[in-house]
Amino acid sequence: MNLAEIVKEIVAEIEPHRGEGKVADYIPALACVDPMKFGIAVATPDGECHSAGDADEPFSVQSISKVFTLALALQKVGDDLWQRVGREPSGSAFNSIVQLEHERGIPRNPLINAGAIVVTDHLIDNGDADAAIELLLRVLRDHAEDQSIDIDYDVAVSESDTGARNRSLAWFMASFGNLENDVEVALSAYFRHCALALSCAQLARAALFLAFNGEDPVTGERILTPQRCRRINAIMMSCGHYDNSGDFAFRIGLPGKSGVGGGILAIVPGQGAAATWSPGLNEAGTSRVGALALEALVARTGWSVFG
Amino acid sequence: MNLAEIVKEIVAEIEPHRGEGKVADYIPALACVDPMKFGIAVATPDGECHSAGDADEPFSVQSISKVFTLALALQKVGDDLWQRVGREPSGSAFNSIVQLEHERGIPRNPLINAGAIVVTDHLIDNGDADAAIELLLRVLRDHAEDQSIDIDYDVAVSESDTGARNRSLAWFMASFGNLENDVEVALSAYFRHCALALSCAQLARAALFLAFNGEDPVTGERILTPQRCRRINAIMMSCGHYDNSGDFAFRIGLPGKSGVGGGILAIVPGQGAAATWSPGLNEAGTSRVGALALEALVARTGWSVFG
Amino acid sequence: MNLAEIVKEIVAEIEPHRGEGKVADYIPALACVDPMKFGIAVATPDGECHSAGDADEPFSVQSISKVFTLALALQKVGDDLWQRVGREPSGSAFNSIVQLEHERGIPRNPLINAGAIVVTDHLIDNGDADAAIELLLRVLRDHAEDQSIDIDYDVAVSESDTGARNRSLAWFMASFGNLENDVEVALSAYFRHCALALSCAQLARAALFLAFNGEDPVTGERILTPQRCRRINAIMMSCGHYDNSGDFAFRIGLPGKSGVGGGILAIVPGQGAAATWSPGLNEAGTSRVGALALEALVARTGWSVFG
Amino acid sequence: MNLAEIVKEIVAEIEPHRGEGKVADYIPALACVDPMKFGIAVATPDGECHSAGDADEPFSVQSISKVFTLALALQKVGDDLWQRVGREPSGSAFNSIVQLEHERGIPRNPLINAGAIVVTDHLIDNGDADAAIELLLRVLRDHAEDQSIDIDYDVAVSESDTGARNRSLAWFMASFGNLENDVEVALSAYFRHCALALSCAQLARAALFLAFNGEDPVTGERILTPQRCRRINAIMMSCGHYDNSGDFAFRIGLPGKSGVGGGILAIVPGQGAAATWSPGLNEAGTSRVGALALEALVARTGWSVFG
Structure with a gap:
């Protein structure tokens, strides 16, 4: 071939x-x-x-970054991850909040926005979103054998500026106790890894x-x-x-x-x-x-x- | 191995x-x-x-019979099938009617009940459910190289007797024009193939x-x-x-x-x-x-x- | 005035x-x-x-006929009616089936189609839809002091011919045991009183x-x-x-x-x-x-x- | 009497x-x-x-405070209010977010949480939540002929501390452009009037x-x-x-x-x-x-x- x-x-x-x-x-x-x-x-x-x-x-x-944060989170916390996020297709749009209400703040899977925010939340220790992002960058650069990989910070800032819907999802999960970190801390890491x-x-x-x-x-x-x-x-x-x-x-x-x-x-x-x-x-x-x-x-x- | x-x-x-x-x-x-x-x-x-x-x-x-009726329907009508049934996971129970309402009578996929009824409907010509079931039996016996395969007619009758939910699904799709045959004709074949x-x-x-x-x-x-x-x-x-x-x-x-x-x-x-x-x-x-x-x-x- | x-x-x-x-x-x-x-x-x-x-x-x-059947049903069965139909606004269209699924076949109120079918079902004894309709007509004629009031049977037949959605609602409720009479018996009375x-x-x-x-x-x-x-x-x-x-x-x-x-x-x-x-x-x-x-x-x- | x-x-x-x-x-x-x-x-x-x-x-x-903020908002902005909030019963719980998604950020009515947040948002000029609350207090004291009426600030602080679900509702509406003020400004007034x-x-x-x-x-x-x-x-x-x-x-x-x-x-x-x-x-x-x-x-x- x-x-x-x-x-x-x-x-x-x-x-x-x-x-x-x-x-x-x-x-x-x-x-x-x-x-x-x-x-x-x-x-x-x-x-x-x-x-x-x-x-x-x-x-x-x-x-696409959600695949790499999922891999990192499974390395870090193992199957405990599945207590806080499911693995079923949602049958809904990427930013839908409907199922979160019916299923008490547990997102359907790690690849919709809500689920990926929960995954990212698992990567953050002691509220240090920067450290989580640094680890992700280090890992990606190693996997790709290319140290030039980086985040586009203009995109990250724009994501945050227009992130009302994701804030809504995050607060919704927070209301069910499904975030360990502050909403803005978790989102800060989330917006950055999406801007890779x-x-x-x-x-x-x-x-x-x-x-x-x-x-x-x-x-x-x-x-x-x-x-x-x-x-x-x-x-x-x-x-x-x-x-x-x-x-x-x-x-x-x-x-x-x-x-x-x-x-x-x-x-x-x-x-x-x-x-x-x-x-x-x-x-x-x-x-x-x-x-x-x-x-x-x-x-x-x-x-x-x-x- | x-x-x-x-x-x-x-x-x-x-x-x-x-x-x-x-x-x-x-x-x-x-x-x-x-x-x-x-x-x-x-x-x-x-x-x-x-x-x-x-x-x-x-x-x-x-x-499980839905897999075989799907194969038969694709042989018979080809990709036209996808005009009347989707191929996305439903994120819902097998007999849910909620998505049918939001999606105007088009079932999410051929493997939930509503979708399988539409698939079965495609197998029936001129309202002849018996012929469709005979064809299915012939095909299954040939594939399995075993002519003894049959329908359990006691089960088929029971399915029909308790089939209110499936009747509801079928009438719902009929109300959107998504069944070619009479509801009871389509269901008659459906209940029988489920009773294989x-x-x-x-x-x-x-x-x-x-x-x-x-x-x-x-x-x-x-x-x-x-x-x-x-x-x-x-x-x-x-x-x-x-x-x-x-x-x-x-x-x-x-x-x-x-x-x-x-x-x-x-x-x-x-x-x-x-x-x-x-x-x-x-x-x-x-x-x-x-x-x-x-x-x-x-x-x-x-x-x-x-x- | x-x-x-x-x-x-x-x-x-x-x-x-x-x-x-x-x-x-x-x-x-x-x-x-x-x-x-x-x-x-x-x-x-x-x-x-x-x-x-x-x-x-x-x-x-x-x-509008649903108001009169509701009055008749309350006269006949009293507050037992509220075991089988609610009294909350549905927030949905007249023929929606979504809430029926979430609320196990109990319609939200007697004035949406599903609820009115349940109410009509209460008016029918021994499967005799004709008697129920005769009673309704007698009552309406008496209330209105006008014996000429009647059903438009052309409309009633058309209602039945195009009644797939109502059949779906009725079968759905039947699947939860919320109809006493056969679906077609209940609908036969329902279609007629709507055609008054x-x-x-x-x-x-x-x-x-x-x-x-x-x-x-x-x-x-x-x-x-x-x-x-x-x-x-x-x-x-x-x-x-x-x-x-x-x-x-x-x-x-x-x-x-x-x-x-x-x-x-x-x-x-x-x-x-x-x-x-x-x-x-x-x-x-x-x-x-x-x-x-x-x-x-x-x-x-x-x-x-x-x- | x-x-x-x-x-x-x-x-x-x-x-x-x-x-x-x-x-x-x-x-x-x-x-x-x-x-x-x-x-x-x-x-x-x-x-x-x-x-x-x-x-x-x-x-x-x-x-109950939502009734008074609604009255104030109608005095202030008149029927323009109905561009941003409906007047239909929701058929859902007070803090439900489901309908907001289906109806693009327009709450069903002014008496559910989401609708009341929109109403409160209308009362705030130039981001000054304090002024809005002062006006509300003045009006209530006048109506009740009792200058001692006040907010329980301990309750207001607790509302805010536990307000994740309301934050989610507010951000959701913000994502559809249905809030004039910053989410936290609108909520600051909302939490206080609820604590009256x-x-x-x-x-x-x-x-x-x-x-x-x-x-x-x-x-x-x-x-x-x-x-x-x-x-x-x-x-x-x-x-x-x-x-x-x-x-x-x-x-x-x-x-x-x-x-x-x-x-x-x-x-x-x-x-x-x-x-x-x-x-x-x-x-x-x-x-x-x-x-x-x-x-x-x-x-x-x-x-x-x-x-």
Whole structure:
């Protein structure tokens, strides 16, 4: 299989669709991104990264960061995490508060906003959000073997400035005692990790361990137990794309996570990790062209986990 | 891998849990099933079926039948099916009507009751529910290479007698024009296919094609296109266990479908198909001991699709 | 106060609004009603009926009939009724099924469709829907002192033919054991009483007892206890207009009930009963011009119960 | 009618029920109130106040204050208020957030928490919550002819300390642009007016204008237009007791407002204003014994607006 060739073909294949979808516009920093951008990268266990298009340009990973905070939280607190967040698809939008009321402040899963705030809350000791973010950055830089990875602080500030809905979710959970830290402390870390800027290449490389049972196949470092790794993949499959998670599983058949910055991360167990970037979103907040590109990747490689 | 040995070990392993859970009691025919029953069968592409416990005793497959009607409907009408039923997890109970109201009579997916009634409706031509059921029986007998497979008509009659909730769902969809046939015609077929009686061995054999891209590996018969086969597996992963679908993916990591008769079907792409039977259910209607047995199977075989 | 003059002034006042709103079109018999029709009638305790416009032309009273079946059911079964139906506003549309699921088949109040079906079910003994309807007709004719009142059977048949949503509601309640009679028996009576045809004058006269503590002020006949009469008025105030009941109380300040045939009944405790008819409806199913006319009536008479 | 006698009889009548219900315990200042307290007062247009029991002991009026802020806001901004808050019963608990999501941040009515926060927000100019509270206090003292009325600042601080759920509601509305002031500014005024401490006698006197078309019958001062006064009464009737508003209308038949401090205010158009206090609440947050006392009052006086 010639992945270098395949990613080039995919760039050509999506060409007629470039610019489709609606760029997220709730903060200026996202709204002004060029909608014609497109990048794809596939990291493989031999340490190679096959990429094409704008695969080396950092973008705001937004919700994709929730996968990495989930991994960190499971490393840190283990299965106690599941006392405070579920693992079922929500059947609702990413920022819905309805189920929180019916289910007494326990979010459905760690990949919707409410759940990710709870996960982030677990990463913060003694109210020190900065330390939690530093740890996350250190870990991501190590995984990606790239010390240049950083947060886009303009985006982080904008997230906070426009974060009323997330504040509502956080206060709602706080009212049920489901946050350990002050609401603004937890959100301060949450807004920052959503503002992480990574390129497709960095993202695919940083997530490679998820395709190899929790062990980085290049460095040999064990990051998670095989069981926890499988479970993160399962949660991505069930819940990674809000209320179009089922459609993503149906069309692409890989565990994945999308972000409103236009990125999608997809894990191919035993094979590698793929990342795409195209800012235009569908109604559920998943990159339209990115999903097309991943469909094309699976069609060419046969990488669906479903046969 | 010695599957014959593994299934025996699993019978021993679940022994302390036998009888756990609550047997479905909404119809007498289910309520009087012995809660201590347990069977497991794994069908493999070489035509073998490795089984243990009560694996040859037919039980009421109930909702597991929805997988086979979905396959038939996709063969018959293709992607037009998705005009009338979605493919997203519902986040709700199997018989919930709430989303139908918000989403104007279009059920979330083909594996909740409302969605399965729509799928069944597609199988019926000219109001002839009997012909649809005959076709389903013929197909199942062929897939399972066992002409003795049949419907338990006592169960079918009981289903209909106690079918008020399903009638409500069907009339609700009818009010939005989402049924082609008369409500009682569609339900007549629905109640009968839910009353199919298969053993674990028959069930695993009948579903084997789903593990091999839609082609029966024993007979070589192509039943579905590879793409449709993958998609059915994806829907089982996302939606196969109602509001504990996410937990099933998390714990077991295989596409599957549970029924309130206590059966679970699990597909292992490229390897085989497994079926378990234990009547006691968890709160969401999935067999408790059956899920434990499948966890044990995955632990011993490494068969999770997630790594 | 010269009511004869006032009703004439109101006809003039609403003239510029005639034809506003959207005529119910779910059955042909309603859809073909002339949208320019307008009638108003006010029955007073001296036996007079002050009317203007099309006040003597019978129209389909639809949900207004629920007030009379409620009165009959309270006479028949007393407070046991409240075991099977609530008395809270639903905050939802007239035909919503969502709350039924959350509240296990007990409708919120007797004036939404589900609640009215339960009320009707109480009126039927031994499965004899015909007898229940005969009783209702006899009672209405007596109250209105007009033996010509009847059901429009064309409308009743159409209601049944298009009654899928009501069938869904009824089966849903049946699934929780909240119907005594067969679903089709209960609905047969329900569809017929909704198809009652009364003129504004007949309607106002028939409901006059509700303004006088349950006693007909003309004949002196006691129909209900004062307490039950007050309670029916309270329920009309809280729940008489589906999800615009609050707005009706806010604007008009009288207990009332609207029907999708364009009629509105309003009770003025101690003064009389008013009925209007104008087929165009607002989004919640209340007659637009009828509500304007009642606002004008209250402005001229000071009849709001709120001061 | 001897109201002095009637209120004494009512104290005797409720005696066997004293202490029933559950005292609000979400803040210590409420939790430690003696559950055996009971007071009743009826203010009449002649300037008299007929009272019995603990009618002169100030208690935390909590949500009853929402009636006075609503009156003030209507005086200040008029019907523009209805752009940002509805007037329909919610059918939900006082602090529910579900409808806010479905209805894009517009609360159902001014008497649920979310709606009252919006109303309070209207009272605040230039972010000066203190000025808004000073105005409210001045107005209440004038209405009640009692300059000693004040806020219980311990309660206000506790409300704020435990105000996570209200913060969530406020941020949710802010995310839809439905608050003019900063969330904490609006809440600062909201928590303080909920902490107002009035006795039954003060409360009945302060609300007397609502029974007389907006004019204080003792001083002759016009406070509201008759129309706005009627409308406030209508909203109290439809929405004054959260999800048991319908039951209150059914049993008592008067516009009213309950607070979790155990108070209930009831308006008798044309007759007077009544207030009761008994700390034990029913499941919906309305004083159990207070509601019984008002039922007894209406039974003795025939004061129901429904006949």
